[in-house]
Amino acid sequence: MSEKTMRDAINEALHQAMAEDESVFIIGEDVAGCNGAPSGKVGEVGGVFGVTSGIYKEFGPDRCIDTPISESAIVGAAAGAALVGMRPVAEIMFADFIGVCMDQIVNQMGKFRYMFGGKSKCPAVIRFASGGGFSAAGQHSQSMYQVMTAFPGLKVVIPANAYDAKGLLLQAIKDDDPVLFFEPKALYQEVCEVPDEMYTIPFGEAAFLREGDDVTVVAFGQMVNRAVAAIDALESEGVSCDLIDPRTSSPLDEGAILESVEATGRLVVVDESPPRCGLTADIAALAADRAFHSLKAPVKQVCAPHSPTPFSPELEAAYIPSVERIQSTIKQLLA
Amino acid sequence: MSLPKKKLLQAYRQMKTIREFEERAHAEIMNGQIAGFTHLYTGQEANAVGVCEHLNDEDTIISTHRGHGHCIAKGADVIGMMKELFGSSEGLCKGKGGSMHVADIEKGILGANGIVAGGPPISVGAALAARIRKNKRVAVSFSGDGSVNQGTCFEAMNLAVVLNVPAVFVIENNYYSEHTNIEYAVGCDDLKTRTEGFGFPVFVADGADFFSVFDAAGKAIDHARAGNGPAGVFAETGRFHGHFVGDPQHYRADGELDDLREHSCCLKRFREKMAESGEVSQEELDSIDAGVLALIEQSVAEAKAAARPTPEQVGNDVYISYGTG
Numbered sequence: 159m160s161e162k163t164m165r166d167a168i169n170e171a172l173h174q175a176m177a178e179d180e181s182v183f184i185i186g187e188d189v190a191g192c193n194g195a196p197s198g199k200v201g202e203v204g205g206v207f208g209v210t211s212g213i214y215k216e217f218g219p220d221r222c223i224d225t226p227i228s229e230s231a232i233v234g235a236a237a238g239a240a241l242v243g244m245r246p247v248a249e250i251m252f253a254d255f256i257g258v259c260m261d262q263i264v265n266q267m268g269k270f271r272y273m274f275g276g277k278s279k280c281p282a283v284i285r286f287a288s289g290g291g292f293s294a295a296g297q298h299s300q301s302m303y304q305v306m307t308a309f310p311g312l313k314v315v316i317p318a319n320a321y322d323a324k325g326l327l328l329q330a331i332k333d334d335d336p337v338l339f340f341e342p343k344a345l346y347q348e349v350c351e352v353p354d355e356m357y358t359i360p361f362g363e364a365a366f367l368r369e370g371d372d373v374t375v376v377a378f379g380q381m382v383n384r385a386v387a388a389i390d391a392l393e394s395e396g397v398s399c400d401l402i403d404p405r406t407s408s409p410l411d412e413g414a415i416l417e418s419v420e421a422t423g424r425l426v427v428v429d430e431s432p433p434r435c436g437l438t439a440d441i442a443a444l445a446a447d448r449a450f451h452s453l454k455a456p457v458k459q460v461c462a463p464h465s466p467t468p469f470s471p472e473l474e475a476a477y478i479p480s481v482e483r484i485q486s487t488i489k490q491l492l493a
Numbered sequence: 494m495s496l497p498k499k500k501l502l503q504a505y506r507q508m509k510t511i512r513e514f515e516e517r518a519h520a521e522i523m524n525g526q527i528a529g530f531t532h533l534y535t536g537q538e539a540n541a542v543g544v545c546e547h548l549n550d551e552d553t554i555i556s557t558h559r560g561h562g563h564c565i566a567k568g569a570d571v572i573g574m575m576k577e578l579f580g581s582s583e584g585l586c587k588g589k590g591g592s593m594h595v596a597d598i599e600k601g602i603l604g605a606n607g608i609v610a611g612g613p614p615i616s617v618g619a620a621l622a623a624r625i626r627k628n629k630r631v632a633v634s635f636s637g638d639g640s641v642n643q644g645t646c647f648e649a650m651n652l653a654v655v656l657n658v659p660a661v662f663v664i665e666n667n668y669y670s671e672h673t674n675i676e677y678a679v680g681c682d683d684l685k686t687r688t689e690g691f692g693f694p695v696f697v698a699d700g701a702d703f704f705s706v707f708d709a710a711g712k713a714i715d716h717a718r719a720g721n722g723p724a725g726v727f728a729e730t731g732r733f734h735g736h737f738v739g740d741p742q743h744y745r746a747d748g749e750l751d752d753l754r755e756h757s758c759c760l761k762r763f764r765e766k767m768a769e770s771g772e773v774s775q776e777e778l779d780s781i782d783a784g785v786l787a788l789i790e791q792s793v794a795e796a797k798a799a800a801r802p803t804p805e806q807v808g809n810d811v812y813i814s815y816g817t818g
Contacts (some may be wrong), residue, residue: 187671194677195669195744202743203672226642226678227609227670258608285707293528293580295591297607465811468802469591470580473527476804 162352164345167320168209168285171327172247174356176217179245182331183221186232186249186285190214193224206251207287207346229255233262233284237336240282241270245331253288253302253340268311279334283327288316289346289430290467290478299467299474301379302342304429304436307407311313311359313337314408318382320350321403325359332358342380360407370397370398373488374418376441377403377428381460381479385428387485397492407437412444423454423490430478431437433461455491460484496707501773504546504703504765506781508538511562512760512772513789514571515734518561518592518672522738527578531592534562536701536733539759540665541566542728543698543706544633553601553619554633555612558593559732560605567729568600575792581799588802591811597645609670610636611641613662617649620658620670620723631717639670642678642689650691650723659717662725663710664702665690667732672744685727693723700730701757704766731757 162170176182189210191203201222204211214222225232229250236248250256256263263284270278290299307314313335317323323341330337367382368375368389377385382403389399400418404411419425425445427438438459445457462477468474496504515535521527534541537559545554545566556563565571569585577584578592585597592618596604606612616634623630640646641664653660669680681687688695694716696709706728712725731753735742742750767773 188673191672192744194674194813195672196674196746196749197744200741206671224673224677226673227639228644230644255608258645292530293591294530295589295594295607297593297611300529433649463808465808466589468589468807469529469586469594470582470588470802472580472804473588473807475652476807 159351159353161349162320164317164320164323164341164350165194165207165209165347166325166366167255167352168341169211172210172213172322175331176213176221176327178356181243181251182245182247183223184210184213184247184249185223185236187225187251187437188217190222190224195457199438203292205249207343209285209341209346210249225348229259230262233259234241234266236282236284237262237267237270237280240280240336241278241352245281247283247285247331249285251287252298253286254297254300256286256302256306263308263312263338265304266406268309271335281334283330283337283339285339287342287343288340289342289344293469293471293474294468296466301340301429301431303338303379303407304431306338307437307440308435312334312408313405313406315339315361316379317341317405318345318379318403319348320352322359322365324352324356326405328356329358329361333361340379344380348383353462359405361406361407361437362411364414365403365405366400366414367403368399368401370400370420370422373424373426373491374422375399375401375426375428375484376415377401377486378407378437380430381428384481385484387481388488391481392485392488396463397488399488415441415444416449420448420452423452425457425488426460426484427457427492428460428479428484430462432464433459436461437467445462447480458491460487498765500546501767502777502781504542504707505773505778506785507542507546507566508703508759508763509782510788511538511565511784513539513785514561514565514575517789517793518745519734519738523622526797528580529591531578531738532559532736533732533734533738534559536753536757537665537667537730538562539703539706540663540700540728540730541635543703544710546707547710548601548631548633550601551628552631552633553603554635555603555614555616556605556611556635557612557637557640558605558607558627559637560593560595564597564602564605566597567602569595569597569602571788572792572795575796576799579796579799580802581796582802582806583799587806587810610640610646611638612636613646613649614652617653617658617660618654620653620660621656624656624658629718631661631714633661633663635663635665637670638668638675638679638684639665639686642670650688653723654692657722659720660723661713661717662688662723664725664727665730666728667730669732669736669744671736674744690723693725695725697725698726698728700728701759702762703759713714714800
């Protein structure tokens with residue numbers, strides 16, 4: 159056990175999964191880097207965020223495969239290799255680029271098993287750097303996991319800390335279904351205790367990060383730390399909250415959310431995506447449908463506005479939910 | 494090729510403006526004054542200018558993530574662009590888009606673009622509009638050696654031929670799609686021939702030489718404007734900075750950047766040619782340099798003093814009108 163960044167925890171999971179299972183390989187843009195380059199330093203990049211650093215040097219060109227900039231072909235190649243028994247882990251640099259390869263994810267990979275009458279497996283993992291916080295504007299800041307949750311056949315994972323990232327990624331690689339793995343890029347440098355050995359975290363099991371009586375807070379990805387800060391600050395005011403990080407939006411741990419809402423009677427759902435047809439609306443609907451009689455107050459969504467992500471730092475700060483917004487929403491429910 | 498002196502001075506001024514805009518942007522990013530992801534065009538200036546000097550305001554261009562040079566070459570307001578990079582609400586895009594999304598529709602600039610090969614299909618649409626309206630406009634899309642491997646690029650090139658539209662595909666080969674060399678990322682030996690396989694002529698240029706690009710682009714644009722369908726320009730070039738500002742550039746050979754700046758600098762080449770031909774004096778070029786530096790200085794001063802956006806502006810400009818309005 160030692161402290162690791164989320165980047166290093168994911169990197170370690172990839173190394174260990176590849177060492178354990180020869181059918182695991184990684185593929186994507188610059189996952190090795192410098193291929194064909196005059197420096198001769200192939201493998202020196204390890205992905206634009208350094209997440210696959212060192213993998214080329216350890217596992218070589220057959221298992222750490224650089225591609226041209228061709229997202230549809232990357233996802234398709236991962237899906238095809240998985241369909242014939244490999245366990246690829248593909249990297250799509252930014253989650254926004256799902257726009258380029260949507261067909262291969264949604265119409266192909268996500269539907270094979272069902273359309274083939276349950277007779278196929280597609281154990282592919284696609285990793286994405288997701289979310290805002292870098293003034294990267296409209297095409298490099300989106301979460302996208304809320305959109306992908308809508309498609310049956312895909313599993314959707316959103317780790318919020320290094321420990322969960324490692325355990326969930328190892329689970330994703332073992333999983334026989336296609337898994338979309340969204341890494342909030344604002345968290346790559348965040349540190350926590352992470353075991354050195356391999357371990358898995360099952361999908362569909364939420365993490366309880368705080369326990370309290372007054373309000374249930376459900377938060378995803380980058381928003382989890384902000385929810386923790388909001389809740390901890392309210393403690394001195396005598397307010398106590400349950401904080402639930404579902405960790406996977408598909409499958410979703412509905413039981414954990416409902417049980418908590420039934421106890422507190424109040425629900426705040428936090429996500430950095432826009433509100434329409436998103437995870438906050440989805441979970442608000444779950445509570446309205448299945449915990450209506452427990453509710454003492456309206457369900458509140460804390461999320462981005464119905465707008466693309468702006469470039470300017472001031473605008474982005476106003477766009478992504480802040481600790482203060484989460485706090486004031488919790489207090490509003492108790493007023 | 495002989496060009497009127499006014500045209501020569503204009504071409505040099507445009508290349509120098511791009512160069513100084515980029516070098517100053519680099520400095521301001523390193524100073525922490527500019528946020529976000531920025532991809533600099535330094536070294537490739539002759540490509541943008543050699544093409545855009547053939548275009549009028551009604552023609553369109555669409556650019557890439559490395560878009561500042563194309564936008565300046567097509568006539569974008571330099572001060573408005575600098576304000577945009579600084580995230581000001583007075584910027585060309587009100588601080589909503591930033592470096593990767595500079596656009597000015599009035600000037601025929603359909604935007605820089607954060608998605609590799611996002612532009613070519615859109616440019617085919619602009620070209621289709623020109624064909625339908627019979628207005629002799631052309632639509633230019635700038636792409637790099639990275640974007641030519643995207644399906645959208647293939648689809649756009651084929652569709653342009655099928656529809657016989659005045660689309661010009663400018664491919665700037667700077668040898669690196671991010672951190673990967675073209676030797677690895679393009680499977681065939683000859684990208685020009687591969688592109689011609691779509692069924693349109695491709696004219697080759699030396700991307701460090703304004704006159705070479707101007708010549709090749711002229712042929713391609715004339716071909717398209719005359720109603721003969723799409724055409725291409727393939728220019729070998731080099732970027733003097735990394736893929737993005739902060740890129741450690743592990744892919745470079747020792748001395749590669751020094752070599753590029755020494756031997757593939759379009760400004761140096763232009764000055765050398767003028768010294769040989771005597772068409773423009775070095776003093777005249779010096780005077781342009783001074784004017785450009787003053788403009789860039791002014792753009793930064795204005796950008797630093799410009800209004801900052803306020804939170805209520807986040808939700809503006811999503812739609813022209815929506816629902817309850």
